[in-house]
Amino acid sequence: MSEYVDDLKKYVPNPDENAVSGIVKHLGIALKSRDASLVSCSSKDELARVRDSWCKKKLGLPQSDADLDSGIKEICETMKADQRKHRVTFYYLLAQKYGKLGELA
Numbered sequence: 001m002s003e004y005v006d007d008l009k010k011y012v013p014n015p016d017e018n019a020v021s022g023i024v025k026h027l028g029i030a031l032k033s034r035d036a037s038l039v040s041c042s043s044k045d046e047l048a049r050v051r052d053s054w055c056k057k058k059l060g061l062p063q064s065d066a067d068l069d070s071g072i073k074e075i076c077e078t079m080k081a082d083q084r085k086h087r088v089t090f091y092y093l094l095a096q097k098y099g100k101l102g103e104l105a
Contacts, residue, residue, distance in 0.1 A: 004088040011078065011093060022104035023091050026058060031087070039090040041076035054091055059100045071097055 001017075001024055008015040030036040040046045051068045055061045061068060075093045079085045095101050 004086065007086050007089045008092055010082075011089065012096070015092065016101050016105070018105035019095065019101040020088060020092060023088050023095070026104075027087060027091075037087050039085045039087050041073075041079075041085065047072050047076075050090070050094075055094060055098075059095060059098060059103070061098055061100075 001021060004020050004024060005015050005017060008020065024031065027037075039050060047069065050072055051065060055063075055068045055072070063071075071094065075090055075097065076085075078093060079090065092101070095104055
């Protein structure tokens with residue numbers, strides 16, 4: 001888990017380790033696959049999956065698809081310097097943006 005916390009520190013000075021742990025637990029075995037552990041901002045299918053599975057289903061966000069897509073693009077822009085966008089970091093930043101970190105712990 002420390003690798004995820006270290007990656008997050010590029011964006012958040014003091015990441016909530018309980019929230020990180022909750023994300024890691026939620027993702028489970030998917031993190032074992034290198035491909036599944038990363039988010040591809042250039043894939044429309046991937047971003048739709050993030051919107052539907054993470055934002056709507058897990059975080060319970062009521063915003064429209066267009067609003068959620070805009071938020072996801074914002075995180076893509078925030079992480080644009082990273083060639084490999086770790087899913088845990090990406091999901092954490094989305095949860096933080098929408099004020100849902102406390103629900104992940």
